[in-house]
Amino acid sequence: MKSLHAPAIMAIVAAVMCVSSSSAAEYALSVPDAGAARLIKVGDMLPKPPPDEPGTSRPELRGQALRNQAIGNLKKRFDAAADPSTHLLSLADAKAAGFGYVADHFKEIDRNGSGYISFADLVLYLKSRKGPAFNKDS
Amino acid sequence: MRDFHRSSRMVVFNLSMLAVLALAGCGGGGDDSNPGNASSPNSVAGADQLYTDPVAYATDGTAALPSATENAAVTHHNITLGGQAVSYTATAGHLTASAPAVAGQPQDQEVSFFYVAYTLDGQPLGTRPVTFFYNGGPGSSTIWLHLGSWGPKTLQVDEASLTPAALATQPASFPLIDNDVTMLNDSDLVFVDATGTGYSEAIAPHKNADFWGVDADAAAFRDFIAEYVKVNNRQTSPKYLYGESYGGIRTPVLARLIEEAGSPGQGGPALSGIIMNSPILSYKTNCDGSADFLYGGSANCVGFFPSYAAVAYSRNKGSNPNQLLLSDYVNGSRQFATQKYAPADAAFQTWVSANNFANYGTPYAPPDTTLLPALAGWSGIGTSDWANTFDMDPDTFSGAILGMDSSHMDAYNGLVNTPANTTYGGSNYNNLAFANQIKSFLPQFLGYSSQTAYAVEPNAPIDQWNWNHGDDKSNSPSSIPDLLEVLTLHPDLKVVVFGGYHDLRTPFHQTELDLAGAGLTATVPVKIFPGGHMIYLTQASRAPMKQAIDGFYSGASTVH
Numbered sequence: 001m002k003s004l005h006a007p008a009i010m011a012i013v014a015a016v017m018c019v020s021s022s023s024a025a026e027y028a029l030s031v032p033d034a035g036a037a038r039l040i041k042v043g044d045m046l047p048k049p050p051p052d053e054p055g056t057s058r059p060e061l062r063g064q065a066l067r068n069q070a071i072g073n074l075k076k077r078f079d080a081a082a083d084p085s086t087h088l089l090s091l092a093d094a095k096a097a098g099f100g101y102v103a104d105h106f107k108e109i110d111r112n113g114s115g116y117i118s119f120a121d122l123v124l125y126l127k128s129r130k131g132p133a134f135n136k137d138s
Numbered sequence: 139m140r141d142f143h144r145s146s147r148m149v150v151f152n153l154s155m156l157a158v159l160a161l162a163g164c165g166g167g168g169d170d171s172n173p174g175n176a177s178s179p180n181s182v183a184g185a186d187q188l189y190t191d192p193v194a195y196a197t198d199g200t201a202a203l204p205s206a207t208e209n210a211a212v213t214h215h216n217i218t219l220g221g222q223a224v225s226y227t228a229t230a231g232h233l234t235a236s237a238p239a240v241a242g243q244p245q246d247q248e249v250s251f252f253y254v255a256y257t258l259d260g261q262p263l264g265t266r267p268v269t270f271f272y273n274g275g276p277g278s279s280t281i282w283l284h285l286g287s288w289g290p291k292t293l294q295v296d297e298a299s300l301t302p303a304a305l306a307t308q309p310a311s312f313p314l315i316d317n318d319v320t321m322l323n324d325s326d327l328v329f330v331d332a333t334g335t336g337y338s339e340a341i342a343p344h345k346n347a348d349f350w351g352v353d354a355d356a357a358a359f360r361d362f363i364a365e366y367v368k369v370n371n372r373q374t375s376p377k378y379l380y381g382e383s384y385g386g387i388r389t390p391v392l393a394r395l396i397e398e399a400g401s402p403g404q405g406g407p408a409l410s411g412i413i414m415n416s417p418i419l420s421y422k423t424n425c426d427g428s429a430d431f432l433y434g435g436s437a438n439c440v441g442f443f444p445s446y447a448a449v450a451y452s453r454n455k456g457s458n459p460n461q462l463l464l465s466d467y468v469n470g471s472r473q474f475a476t477q478k479y480a481p482a483d484a485a486f487q488t489w490v491s492a493n494n495f496a497n498y499g500t501p502y503a504p505p506d507t508t509l510l511p512a513l514a515g516w517s518g519i520g521t522s523d524w525a526n527t528f529d530m531d532p533d534t535f536s537g538a539i540l541g542m543d544s545s546h547m548d549a550y551n552g553l554v555n556t557p558a559n560t561t562y563g564g565s566n567y568n569n570l571a572f573a574n575q576i577k578s579f580l581p582q583f584l585g586y587s588s589q590t591a592y593a594v595e596p597n598a599p600i601d602q603w604n605w606n607h608g609d610d611k612s613n614s615p616s617s618i619p620d621l622l623e624v625l626t627l628h629p630d631l632k633v634v635v636f637g638g639y640h641d642l643r644t645p646f647h648q649t650e651l652d653l654a655g656a657g658l659t660a661t662v663p664v665k666i667f668p669g670g671h672m673i674y675l676t677q678a679s680r681a682p683m684k685q686a687i688d689g690f691y692s693g694a695s696t697v698h
Contacts, residue, residue: 046274046383046418046643046671048427049605049613051434056612059436060422061619062655070623073608077398098238100400100408101627131626132661 070133071123078102078119088116187212188585189231195252195588197334197596199347206234206250206341208369211585214259217290217316219323226290226322229255230586233369234341235361238399248344251362252337254584256290257326257370264374267325267410267691270363272332274384274418276355277599279335279592281572283382283415285314287674288321288684289329291583293575295568296677297548297670302557308570314579319684324691325378328366333358334599336592351604352615356391364402373403376410378691383644383671386417390617391607393631394624411632411690416644416671419652420616421605426532426643429614431487432498438487439529440480441648443517446535447471448639449552450518452668455539457515464668468639471516472647482509486528501525532642551670552640568675569594618656625661633662634690636683638669638676 061069081097082089094102102109102122109117109125127134189211193203210231217224233253237246258266271283285293293312321327331338333349340346349358367373377396381389389412396409422429422437429435450456451467458467482504490497502525504510510521517530519538527534536547540555548554548564556564573594581587607615625631635653637646646666653662665686669676673683 047277047600049421049603049615051428052612052614057435057614058422058610058612060420060616060652060655063657066619066622066656070619070626073619074623074626096241098399101398102400104400126626129626129629131629132622132656132658133626 067133074122074133075119078122082119086116088118090116184212184214184227186214186585188581188587190587191231191337192589195337195339195590195593197339197346197593198598199334199350199602200345201334202340202342202345203250204342206232206247208233211587213583213585215290217320217322219320225259227255227257227259228290228584229253229257230580230584232337233362233365235358235365237357237361238364247341248361249333249338249340249349249358251330251333251358253328253330253362253366254284255326255328255366255370256322258322261326263372264406265376267376267378268367268370268372269321269325269327269378269380269413270359270366271327271329271380272359272385272388273382274386274388275335275595275600276332276350276384276388276603277335277597278383278595279331280329281336281576281592281594282672283380284329285572285575285579286568286672288317288319288687289327290317290320290322291315291579292317292320293571295675297551297554297672297675298668298678300554300567302546302555305554305556305564305567306560308562308567310570311574312568312571314575319680321684321687324688326375330359330362332599334593334596337588337590346598347602350599350602352387352391352607354604356388356395359388359392360395360399363396364399367402372406373401374406376407378411378413379409380413380415381417382415384418386414386419386644386649387421387607387615387617389414389417390419390620390624394620394627397624397627397631409628409631411634413687413690414633414635416637416641416646416673417635417649418644419618419621419649421614422612422616423652424644424648425529430529430531431491432529435614438483439531440475440483441651442530442532442535442642442645443475443479444468444472444647445532445552445640445642445645446517446519446530446539449535449539449642450516452553452640453518453539455518457518464639465666468666474512474516475647478506478509479513482506483529490528502528504528532645536642547642548670549642550672551638551675552642554670616652618652621658621662622656625658630694632690632693634686635662635664636673636686637664637666638671638673638679639666640669641671641673643671 077099078089079087081093081099083093089102091103091106094106105125106117109121111121189209191209210229213228215226215228217226232250234247235249235251237248239245271280273280273282286295291314294315295312332355333340334346340348349355379389379393393409393412399408401408418424423441425437425439425442429437431438447456448464448468451458451464456467462470485504486502489502510524513524514521517535519535523538524530532549533544536549536552537544540547542558546556546558546560546564548567550565554564554567556562556567576592576594580592605613605615635649637649646664650664653659653664667673667679667683669679673679
C-alpha cells in the first residue's frame, strides 16, 4: 500500500531539495496519485521533514510503552558510564562520563554508602521522586 | 582578551588584567571579587565598547571558521521597569561552544555561537534568572523572538489588525519601540542563533552541517549555555529555556542534556524551567507533511480542528447561534473533535485506504449525516470541502476559507492573508521588515558591526538536516520521550506551553493531544491566546501572555 506513494514522494523530495532560495514561500508538490496534486509549503519556518526511509518508521509511543522507552534510554546512558563488567557506577565514573546528575545526587542514590550504584539504585531513587516515568498519575 | 566585563573569575585570578580592563572601560564593581556574593556589575563604570567583527561568516554546510574568539560589543542602556528607572547592559558577540571535556584530550571547540544578551545591572546572581531564547526552523535565526517578543526594544506589529490591503506589498519596516512588556523584569535574556544562522558558525575541523541534526544541534546548544554560564558566572542563577516552533523538539532534548550534565558548579541548579512557545513536540503526529496517513504515515488532522474553528470564528464565518465567545467556541469545537470528528476520521482512514487507496478522490459521505454540516458549521467552510478532504489539512482549509489560492494565507496566523493580486507568500509577510531592522539594530543599538549579512533564515540547514533522534532513525522525531525523561530526573522542573488560537502550523490541540498521550496533561499546562504561531505579534495578547510569564517565573513550580 505504501509503495504506491513512494516513487511520487521520492520525486517530491528531489524537487524540494532543488528548489532555490528566495524571499517568497517555496512550494513542493505532494502527489498521492497522479491525478490529485496538493501543494505543500516548504522553506521558511517549520519546513517539513522528508518522508521516512522505508523500514525506519516508529510510532509515537504512549502509556507504559513510552515510560519504558524513557527508562530504557536512561539505562543506556547509565551503562555507557558504568563499569562494563560490573555495571556499577562510582562517583568518579559518573563525573568522568559527564553524568553530573548522578554525581550531584550520588549520596542519596547510594543508599548503603558502598561508593557504587547500580541502575536499580538509580531507579529506586527516581521512583522516590515520583517523576512521570514512574508515576502513572502525573 | 574578552571585551565584556562580567567574568569575576578573571578579575580574581589575574590582577594584571584589572589594569587592562580599566583601560578598556570594563571596570566592575567590588562585588565581582567574591563569586559567592556575585552580582552583575553596575553600568556606571562602563563605557560602551563597540565592536567591528573582522570575521566573515558563512552559512553553507561545509563552512567552518579556522578558529574563534569570544569578542563582543557591550553597550549600556536605561529603561523604566515597573515605574523604576534601571540600567541594563547589552552584549552582542560570540562565545565558543566546546564539547564536554575528556580527560587527557585537548579541548574540542565546536561552534562559535552568536548571541545577544540583555542583563539588568547590579542584580544578585544567585536569584536573578537567565533565559536562553531560540527560534526554530530548523535553520532559523532567533531574529523573531529577539526583535518581536520580549526584548527591551521590539518591532510594533499587530497581526489582529493587518488587513489584506496593508499587505498588498510586503512591508519594509515596522516601528521599533520600547517594549512595555519586556521580560527584562523577570529575567536576563540571551537570544542565541543556531549554527549556520545569524553569525553562528562551526569551528574547524567541524563544519556547519555537523550540527544540523536533532541531537548534534541540541548538544551544541548545551555546550553554548555551559560556556555562557561559566564566562558570566551564572552557576547559581536560575536558568530557563524559551524555545519556539522547532524549539519544541530542541527544548526537551536540550533540557534533558542539561539536567543529565548536572549542576554547572557552586551547587547551582542545572535548569529551573522551560517555556515552549507554539512548539511542535512530535513530527509523527502533525499531519501537515509526509506523516499524514494519506502519505504513508500515521498522523491525522484532528489536531488542527479547533484551530480551524478559531480562525472561522474570528473571520466571522463560523456558525455561532449561541453567540459564544472565542474560548467557549473553541472549547466546543475541541469537544466535537474528540467525540465526533476523531472517530469519524478514523473510519474515513479505513475507507480511503482500502484496496490500495481505490477510494482516494471520491467524496466521502460519513454514515452520520449530521457530521458534514457540523464540520462545516464549526470551520466556516463548505460541506463539499469536507466531503472532498475529510482529513482536512491546513493548506486545503486555508484555500477554502479564503476563497483564493492558499499561498495567500499566512499559515502562521490564519487571520492574516495577502490580497488576491499579490505574488509574495502570505507566510512571509514579516520577513523583509525584520531583516531590514536587524541590519541597523546590530550596529546602531548594540554596537556590533560585521562585513557579513546577518543570516535570517538560510536554506542550507533545513535541506541537510539530520532528523534522526537517538535510536529513532526515522525522519519524524519526537521530543516526548525526552520531556518525560527530564521531568523524571527533575519532577519540579517548571514547564509551560503557550499557543496561539489561530496558528495553522503548530496547532495547539495537537500539542494537547501529544501531552495527553504521554500522560503529561496535568504536568504541562497549555495556555492559549488569541494570535498565531508568534503569539506576541498580536497586540492584545502581549500583556496577558506577559502576565502568565511573570507568574511562571515567580512561581516555585508549575501547578501539577
